[in-house]
Amino acid sequence: MHSLTPLFAPSGIIVVGASSSPEKLGAVMAQSLSNYPGPVELVNSRGENGMHTSIAAAAAAIPGGPDLAVLCVPAAATAQALRDSAANGARAALVCAGGFAEAGGPGVEFAHQVEAAVRDTGIRLLGPNTSGFFVPHRNLRASFVPGVAELEPGSVAVVAASGGVNHVLAFHLQRSGAGVSLAVGIGAGTDITAPDVLDYLITDEQTKAVALHLETVSDGPALIDAVSRLSAVKPVVALVVGRNDVSEFAQSHTGALATSWRTTRAVLKQAGAVIVDDENQLVAAVTALAGRRLAPAADPGVGLITGQAGPGLLIADALHSAGVTLPRLAQHSQDIIGTLLPPLTFQANPVDTGRPGPGYEKIVAAVANDPAIDVVAVYGLTEPVADLPLAVANSGVAGTMPFVIGVDGPEGDLERARKSAQQHELPLISGPTSLAHGLTALVNDSRGQFVRAVSAQRHFTWPDLNGPWDENRAKELLGALGIATPARRRCSTRAAAHEALAELATPVAVKLLDAAVLHKTEIGGVHLGVNSAEAMDRALDGLEAAGAREFLIEAMAPSGVDLVVGVRRDPVFGPIVVLGLGGTAAEVFADIAIRSAPLSDQAAEGMPNDLQARELLYGFRSGPMLDTTELAGVLIKLGDALVSNDAIAEIEINPLRLTHHGLVALDAVVINVEEDKK
Template sequence: MHPLDSLFAPRAVAVLGVRGTDGEREAALTAALASFPGPLLKIDADRPDPERDVHATLANAVEAHGTVPDLVVSCATGPSTADALREAATAGARAALLHSGRPAATDAQHAAERRALADAVRETGIRVLGPGASGFVVPSLRLAAGPAPGITAVEAGPVALVTGDDGTHYALAFALAEAGVGLRLGVGVGDGVDVTHADVLRHLAEDDGVRAVALHVESVASGRRLADAVRRLVGRTPVVALVVRSGGVGGPASWRVARAALRQAGAVLVDDERDLVDAVTALGRTRLPPRPRPGVGLVTTHAGPGLLFTENLRAQDVHLPPLVKCTAGLLDGLLPAPTGQRNPVDAGHPLPALPDVVERVSEDPSIDVTVVHTLLGPTATDLPAALGETRPATPLIAVLGGPPKELRRAREVLDRAGVPCAPSAAAGTTMVRALVDDAAARARLAAADITPPTFPPLPFSGAVDEHTAKRLLAQLGVPVPEGRVCADPAEAHRAFDELGGPVVLKSLDAGYPHRIEVRLRTHEELDIVLAGILPGLTLLIERAVPDGPELAVAVRRDPAFGPVVSLGAGGPAAAALGDVSLRLAPLSVIDTHTMLDELVTLDLILGAHDVAGIDRSHLCGVLLALACLGADERVAECEIGSLRILPDGDVVALDAVLLMTD
């Protein structure tokens, strides 16, 4: 039995304060719970009415019913809620749902109430959803623990919905219902004093009735735990994630980290609620086998709309491989001569041979999913019925256009056949991309080989000087310029001779008000610079590196997700381009390669300096080294702001910043 079964699959439920201070909300909640087939215990300490089965205490209700509730539901939150949890646990309840109540008057009071609830959870072991939870619905159990009107009408299905706030939970549940998608579980976790998004995902990982999960993230308290839960779940169930920019996720940087972390864990990312519904509609009905780059076979019946749909798919980097000669030969016997037979296949207007065309395309060895794009209209062929009876060798998606009445009928027919049906080209593009991204993510996770780093703890604190930071990076295999630390002009001239000009001179003292970094070609230039420097300043002289493009790499400790490795444009272009790829540490070699692939401005950066390419293995080694440093919990940040790309494609770290926690 999973620890959250007492919450989402209770044998008996108790409602506290059925006629309390939040009258309308509590009445709606009690009415929704009336459909629950098990015992429903009603408690109202202020206005008990035993004749109407409303009792003064939970103990009285337990005695009257002869049963102990697994779940206690309450709309009230406040200073007394923690005591109510203890009372419920003493009576035998194992879970509690705390709905949105009246907010605390001040932030300090709110924090105090949260601490009291956390203490009650820790002391009793009771599992708590909320406070501020929108509730949940389990249609298969006829359990609607939420006050939203109409929530009891949501039908059972294979999709689970996990959100944070009140309105989003119900809005998405109704949007899924409109798309013909039923729920296995729909839950809004609220403030997450105990049960969080991650806990619900771990619960779903053991539910064989879930075929897809829609994850809506507004705030992240323990991002690493959430990412781990997603990674565990996607091995058996696809996850579609929408991370919103507002709320507790924070600013743009935190939003990017959250999206990158969930993508790295295997989730399919979408940009808005409509795409979330479309993606989970497709993945709730079918799933592709793991493939690094799945092939999509497209059959269209109208050239113009079909061409636009094709361009939409290609803009999303969907792979439409050419069909093999054998497939093209088979299509020759089915299609008129002028039609396209490579991919996409233009089958012309709807015709009786369309199901055969779809089956032949699906049998091509390069195709992993087959898509039919057509417009409904008057025809001798019942197109939806024909597609529903097709026996393709791959999963099938139907992308349809036409009058609303015809589209509704087509969806009903195709739903019964288990074929995802998109009512527009935009929805079809989202569905195809979701299937492809999910398959590619699972292939990547299966191939990833992450070895936990074993670098010894670092003997530093605070800000580490650049030379020491570079020596550390060099031990990890990161190329750095050869350099010397100099305490006086004589040592500086000796370093110049040993290194050979040109050199770069830098100041190492963190307390010096103006950072010095200058390129020098002669001893005379060195004397001029030294004359303007305060005596006693520690200097670093390094062999100069040839000019070239620069990248920026770093590892930083995110408060929610832990160590995060970043890769982006370096030097003066960094802020202007804003092109950054992020991953949680530790990294696999595959992770490092995909980070490089994600840099859309890389060709621009290389082309501006006439550099043909970059040694991927060396750059990946740098990223792995930074991820290794991130394993030390005392490393707050390590950044190489200028990772120079040399003419031969190698890389060298021109600078290094290392910050340690004290």
């Protein structure tokens, strides 16, 4: 049995701090729980209305004891109530109250007491500071919001950071027709956090898709692990709040290049979640995903059948913006459709049916049977004669092909369409753009499952990784990893530098070499294009003036496109790999790709495709073509370096130049953990 079963499927419940004054939260909660079909016993210290006066008495009234204690007592009394509940058989508790650590003052001590009670008793605690949870198909509703009584059983689980957002999503999912199977507001997360609930949902049969709302992440690896395991068996859609939280920007280790908002979204996607931008997209996504999931594929094709061209254009435009493919139908499919529709409509995909006629079901079948199509969307204004879900159900292909129905019309018509869709187990979404969001989620879920792969354990004998690292040692490490660097000479004398120039027989870069200097350029420590003895002397004069005692003489690299790749230890998610373009674009446009390490081949190969400016890497204006596999190799090795070596805090190659002859690391910095803490 899962440790959260006593919370979500309790054999019995005690409500501690129940009240008979209807305006009190203890009364609202008791009312909310009164429809639970199992035993519910109320505790009121004054024995109001014949309630039990002690936890022990209430628990004794439940055969086998209470699984769940719902506490409506002040913060100061919570820890003792937890201990009493645990002592009398409760294995889970809900604490909605605030007034703990977030309130400061005595609340901090109350929070410590609650933590100790959880530790000592092993009771699983949801809260504090949440507005509860509900499991409609069990008639279990532990919430202060009266409207949850109207929530009907559905197929989407909501795991929300905030109790308020949990309720918002539940009401919107009810309206979308998908409904909730289970919905939780995590609140303070003293004990139970999102990964715990996600783990529970793996085996929750009512749950077909999961809506995850995150504000902060306390344990990154646990979250990644839970999302990874859950998304392997059912789709997970994540909404991460805090795009603009400036204080969060500041917390992030490398500043503007990688905020934790971006990192959280990137690693959740890598773990198999579908990422959305707002709660409207979240609702559309899980509504679509609560139907049939697409098989994993690199680029699933969407077939769109629309009754009206104008809304069809909105849908196609939105899909295109989201990077979703509407493949042209095969000639064979078009030939079939051509016999069913007047010649004036567009039939190659989207298929513009005009007013659905008698051949409609055959058109649906023809699109579904096209080899390029992995999911079919059917859109139309509601009409008395046209029942789109029924038509799809009758097409003979609904049992094997994922479908999403899109309809718009007056409320009564919509309600009838929703009922028909539910009856035929087809997802239905109102609104062209929302339909596109649902389709995008289906496609991205399929792509995410396709890319997911367990990283192979790689074996490598690491060189000496003790600091300090100057540029030469950093490049030796890159060389050991198989990453190309320019030919170079480390020189302690001017004579050796001149000799190096002659040996390298090409214009060289002349650099100050000193592990203590991280930003050589800013102190005049780099001279480029040195191609004569005189120029070398001028360069060495400059470096000596800047304090150089050693020089690095390095062959100049051919021109190309500069990348920046880095690996660092994210405070939440651990080793992460970051890829961007050189110059200011990565920073100004926040155009970077992020993954957590270790990287699978697929995850690494997908990174350049995340960049908005990716076209610059593939022969832009006769420029060099990126070998995606070569870059993936660099990214994988750098990630492994951090994963395998606790000593290393950070490695950055800036720039990693893409040339017509492949990738070359022109400068590199390695920082060890102890240095990082200085």
